[in-house]
Amino acid sequence: MEITIKTLAAELGLSIATVSRALQDSHEVADKTKKRVLEMAKKLNYHPNPYASSLRKQKSKTIAVIIPEIANNFFSFALKGIQKVVEKEAYNFLVYLTEEDIAKEIAITKQLQSGRVDGIIIALSSQTDSVRHLWDLHNMKIPIVFFDRVCDEIEASKVYTNNFESAMNATDHLIENGCKRIGYFQLSNKLSLAERRISGYRAALEKYQIGFDEELILTCGTNVEENHQRIKKLISEKAIDGIFASVETLTITSYDVCKDLGLSIPGDMKIVSFSNLATAHLLSPPLTTINQPAFDMGMEAASLLFRNLTRYNPHPLVKKSEFKSVLIARESSALTQE
Amino acid sequence: MEITIKTLAAELGLSIATVSRALQDSHEVADKTKKRVLEMAKKLNYHPNPYASSLRKQKSKTIAVIIPEIANNFFSFALKGIQKVVEKEAYNFLVYLTEEDIAKEIAITKQLQSGRVDGIIIALSSQTDSVRHLWDLHNMKIPIVFFDRVCDEIEASKVYTNNFESAMNATDHLIENGCKRIGYFQLSNKLSLAERRISGYRAALEKYQIGFDEELILTCGTNVEENHQRIKKLISEKAIDGIFASVETLTITSYDVCKDLGLSIPGDMKIVSFSNLATAHLLSPPLTTINQPAFDMGMEAASLLFRNLTRYNPHPLVKKSEFKSVLIARESSALTQE
Numbered sequence: 001m002e003i004t005i006k007t008l009a010a011e012l013g014l015s016i017a018t019v020s021r022a023l024q025d026s027h028e029v030a031d032k033t034k035k036r037v038l039e040m041a042k043k044l045n046y047h048p049n050p051y052a053s054s055l056r057k058q059k060s061k062t063i064a065v066i067i068p069e070i071a072n073n074f075f076s077f078a079l080k081g082i083q084k085v086v087e088k089e090a091y092n093f094l095v096y097l098t099e100e101d102i103a104k105e106i107a108i109t110k111q112l113q114s115g116r117v118d119g120i121i122i123a124l125s126s127q128t129d130s131v132r133h134l135w136d137l138h139n140m141k142i143p144i145v146f147f148d149r150v151c152d153e154i155e156a157s158k159v160y161t162n163n164f165e166s167a168m169n170a171t172d173h174l175i176e177n178g179c180k181r182i183g184y185f186q187l188s189n190k191l192s193l194a195e196r197r198i199s200g201y202r203a204a205l206e207k208y209q210i211g212f213d214e215e216l217i218l219t220c221g222t223n224v225e226e227n228h229q230r231i232k233k234l235i236s237e238k239a240i241d242g243i244f245a246s247v248e249t250l251t252i253t254s255y256d257v258c259k260d261l262g263l264s265i266p267g268d269m270k271i272v273s274f275s276n277l278a279t280a281h282l283l284s285p286p287l288t289t290i291n292q293p294a295f296d297m298g299m300e301a302a303s304l305l306f307r308n309l310t311r312y313n314p315h316p317l318v319k320k321s322e323f324k325s326v327l328i329a330r331e332s333s334a335l336t337q338e
Numbered sequence: 339m340e341i342t343i344k345t346l347a348a349e350l351g352l353s354i355a356t357v358s359r360a361l362q363d364s365h366e367v368a369d370k371t372k373k374r375v376l377e378m379a380k381k382l383n384y385h386p387n388p389y390a391s392s393l394r395k396q397k398s399k400t401i402a403v404i405i406p407e408i409a410n411n412f413f414s415f416a417l418k419g420i421q422k423v424v425e426k427e428a429y430n431f432l433v434y435l436t437e438e439d440i441a442k443e444i445a446i447t448k449q450l451q452s453g454r455v456d457g458i459i460i461a462l463s464s465q466t467d468s469v470r471h472l473w474d475l476h477n478m479k480i481p482i483v484f485f486d487r488v489c490d491e492i493e494a495s496k497v498y499t500n501n502f503e504s505a506m507n508a509t510d511h512l513i514e515n516g517c518k519r520i521g522y523f524q525l526s527n528k529l530s531l532a533e534r535r536i537s538g539y540r541a542a543l544e545k546y547q548i549g550f551d552e553e554l555i556l557t558c559g560t561n562v563e564e565n566h567q568r569i570k571k572l573i574s575e576k577a578i579d580g581i582f583a584s585v586e587t588l589t590i591t592s593y594d595v596c597k598d599l600g601l602s603i604p605g606d607m608k609i610v611s612f613s614n615l616a617t618a619h620l621l622s623p624p625l626t627t628i629n630q631p632a633f634d635m636g637m638e639a640a641s642l643l644f645r646n647l648t649r650y651n652p653h654p655l656v657k658k659s660e661f662k663s664v665l666i667a668r669e670s671s672a673l674t675q676e
Contacts (some may be wrong), residue, residue, distance in 0.1 A: 276589075
């Protein structure tokens with residue numbers, strides 16, 4: 001005989017609705033009742049439905065974390081936050097690196113369709129302009145949490161920072177300290193995060209009635225030498241006096257280029273960067289950063305994922321969790337004498 | 339009928355020894371003969387022995403990389419090297435972090451005994467003072483390559499740098515530039531790597547007839563604030579004029595402590611560090627580093643592992659691969675006026 005919710009309800013003398021709510025851990029049901037329902041479910045070897053049952057049998061006690069890059073302090077601190085939660089839950093996590101390559105991201109997600117992991121935390125690669133591979137996972141009901149570089153189309157929990165506001169504040173800060181032509185350097189023009197940051201940058205320019213010049217937006221790649229040449233060219237040809245970098249690797253290159261060109265920071269060039277560099281305060285000059293709370297964001301992403309892993313839930317939690325980044329002003333963007 | 343090497347030899351009209359060598363890809367056998375043997379082995383569905391056969395069936399096409407820490411440029415560059423080889427072989431790799439905790443290392447290796455991966459690359463945690471958990475894996479014939487923080491006891495392929503020589507050169511460099519009391523800061527006193535580095539440090543002191551003072555060796559932990567206090571105490575109480583750090587995190591803390599104490603680098607304190615920090619040349623002052631060829635070491639470790647993964651081999655390759663680190667002298671250790 002197949003054990004259904006109806007069987008449980010009959011055995012317990014409760015309504016089907018109550019049993020269903022108890023199994024979903026609803027706050028509308030008393031703890032005592034929940035306990036009775038769970039005990040009976042266990043006794044009768046009740047499985048909520050075939051799919052959930054097969055899921056439970058397959059539990060790998062492992063989650064996947066897919067990130068573009070590991071030599072980046074933001075992602076490495078985030079991993080520590082994820083690790084903290086994962087350990088508490090007695091789970092394991094596996095790190096997959098896409099190296100900013102959508103082909104690798106697709107290959108990894110294909111592989112995860114086999115059920116190797118119970119859930120996935122992903123930060124998209126800078127080249128990810130289509131998320132069909134993620135729809136496949138989503139449609140298989142493998143829980144996903146999007147992290148930092150989120151995807152707008154898929155309805156799932158997301159953890160990110162106030163990108164519009166942070167970019168606006170950073171640009172505002174540079175203008176207040178005297179910049180008139182600010183270059184914005186990024187790794188991607190495909191992510192929604194990129195759009196939001198550029199919107200924030202533009203909003204600050206508008207506030208000060210500075211025209212937006214598309215040619216001051218530089219979208220770099222992963223080749224450091226190429227980035228160096230392109231940044232050098234832009235600085236030389238466009239006479240920019242400020243740099244707003246969306247990622248620390250482009251900031252390191254910007255420092256190098258300024259050295260090459262004999263430009264003093266902050267005298268000739270002011271720099272602000274999204275960065276969690278451990279050495280930011282020790283650089284020459286110390287770097288003004290927009291710090292993202294990477295560790296806390298990692299913990300939140302893992303916590304949201306576990307909300308949808310640890311028990312059968314026909315209505316998975318979908319939460320959008322926005323964290324605030326903090327601008328830490330240091331010498332690289334300081335006001336200087338004309 | 340069971341297909342053995344004898345069957346193959348009879349079918350092919352070759353000696354058993356030749357067939358055996360051909361299956362081991364020996365250079366003593368002509369390629370043409372090897373090809374014939376392999377084709378026949380395939381045709382007859384030959385399995386070298388039951389264990390190898392079960393191994394082959396289980397192939398996960400995945401290797402594990404166990405490292406202590408990810409917010410460390412040495413390990414993140416090494417991972418890129420590993421990734422390069424792994425992709426070429428159409429394998430995947432999973433990253434496990436021990437966070438310098440032997441308990442986590444043991445838990446991870448226990449889990450890997452299930453055959454989840456085909457092989458393992460591991461850098462020991464700084465707290466690993468017993469390798470029983472690794473003997474278990476080794477005895478199960480799961481191929482292991484030790485990386486950087488190697489273990490002396492177990493006979494397996496190892497990839498590491500010339501730690502004795504590097505430490506001696508770094509100490510020599512500090513003495514040549516005027517240091518008389520050099521502190522050595524490390525994360526572990528349990529690894530063989532630590533022993534070698536300290537021996538190198540001592541050898542340089544002896545060369546200049548400087549007495550060895552055990553109290554100048556500081557073994558730190560993973561708590562940054564505690565490390566800060568301990569380094570501050572040592573600098574204050576022991577009047578050291580040089581720091582040789584075995585890991586970049588302790589160097590960052592040393593810079594901070596010098597700032598706190600109003601000590602100028604390199605005037606009052608000279609610093610050299612094992613480090614692959616991308617910002618070393620941009621620090622104030624630029625940091626003298628001992629660079630380990632992390633990327634190449636990662637590629638070598640993965641290549642050695644695949645030598646023992648990709649075909650049945652009763653005599654797995656055991657190779658010790660020593661790489662040379664390079665001292666890059668920058669301002670943090672420069673000769674200054676008295």
